[in-house]
Amino acid sequence: xxxxxxxxxxxxxxxxxxxxxxxxxxxxxxxxxxxxxxxxxxxxxxxxxxxxxxxxxxxxxxxxxxxxxxxxxxxxxxxxxxxxxxxxxxxxxxxxxxxxxxxxxxxxxxxxxxxxxxxxxxxxxxxxxxxxxxxxxxxxxxxxxxxxxxxxxxxxxxxxxxxxxxxxxxxxxxxxxxxxxxxxxxxxxxxxxxxxxxxxxxxxxxxxxxxxxxxxxxxxxxxxxxxxxxxxx
Numbered sequence: 001x002x003x004x005x006x007x008x009x010x011x012x013x014x015x016x017x018x019x020x021x022x023x024x025x026x027x028x029x030x031x032x033x034x035x036x037x038x039x040x041x042x043x044x045x046x047x048x049x050x051x052x053x054x055x056x057x058x059x060x061x062x063x064x065x066x067x068x069x070x071x072x073x074x075x076x077x078x079x080x081x082x083x084x085x086x087x088x089x090x091x092x093x094x095x096x097x098x099x100x101x102x103x104x105x106x107x108x109x110x111x112x113x114x115x116x117x118x119x120x121x122x123x124x125x126x127x128x129x130x131x132x133x134x135x136x137x138x139x140x141x142x143x144x145x146x147x148x149x150x151x152x153x154x155x156x157x158x159x160x161x162x163x164x165x166x167x168x169x170x171x172x173x174x175x176x177x178x179x180x181x182x183x184x185x186x187x188x189x190x191x192x193x194x195x196x197x198x199x200x201x202x203x204x205x206x207x208x209x210x211x212x213x214x215x216x217x218x219x220x221x222x223x224x225x226x227x228x229x230x231x232x233x
Contacts, residue, residue, distance in 0.1 A: 001196070003165060006140070006165065011189070012186040012190055013186060013190055017094065023094055024098060037223060039133060040068065040069055040072045043069055046159045050128050051128060060089070060126040060128070061073075062089055062129065065099065066095075067088045071102075071109055074086060087109075088110070090114075117142060126155065127156050129154040129158050130161070135198075135199070137197070147213065152232070158228070159229050161225065161226070162199065163194055163224060164201070164220065164225060165196065168224070172224075199226065201218045201220060201226055204218050212232075213228075213231060216228065216230030216231075
């Protein structure tokens with residue numbers, strides 16, 4: 001398998017319409033990936049360093065999926081005795097509707113339908129803009145525009161958390177597809193493809209630089225997670 005460049009391929013989750021029960025199952029798997037394979041932990045680690053030290057704060061999560069990360073941020077804020085509101089947006093109405101139901105009991109989280117390439121918010125509307133497991137769905141030019149749009153609506157920082165394209169990561173996804181995900185046709189297909197569509201650290205750094213972020217860095221996290229962190233221009 002060629003790992004020298006990103007694969008251009010279709011994932012089932014890219015479609016605009018899904019069977020609701022199937023979509024629920026797939027989102028459950030993504031929640032598990034974030035929980036057990038580091039996605040949520042990576043966001044919380046970098047978010048803590050980027051938020052203002054005191055007072056209220058607001059965060060935007062683009063491509064929120066099941067809204068598990070906004071809910072995790074709200075829970076973490078409670079342990080810090082802070083009020084942090086999180087707006088989770090997704091461009092797919094079906095996914096946003098599921099996210100709204102799942103986060104309905106959390107007053108700190110609100111959900112909206114919005115495209116990350118054209119966010120309906122004024123510049124500097126949020127302290128921090130984040131995104132998890134979304135960037136790899138975009139071709140290179142759109143990925144740069146996506147990060148630039150996160151930068152536009154953020155006052156303090158942009159955090160993009162995604163998979164690292166690596167042979168071992170791909171083999172791990174193939175193993176999960178044959179075992180834990182074998183009964184879910186979406187995740188069984190999309191999991192390995194997601195790794196092939198993802199970035200390596202140099203490519204991700206270039207996306208952040210081309211998007212105009214300042215003090216931009218790429219952090220590697222176990223197992224095979226990358227976090228792009230930078231300040232808006």
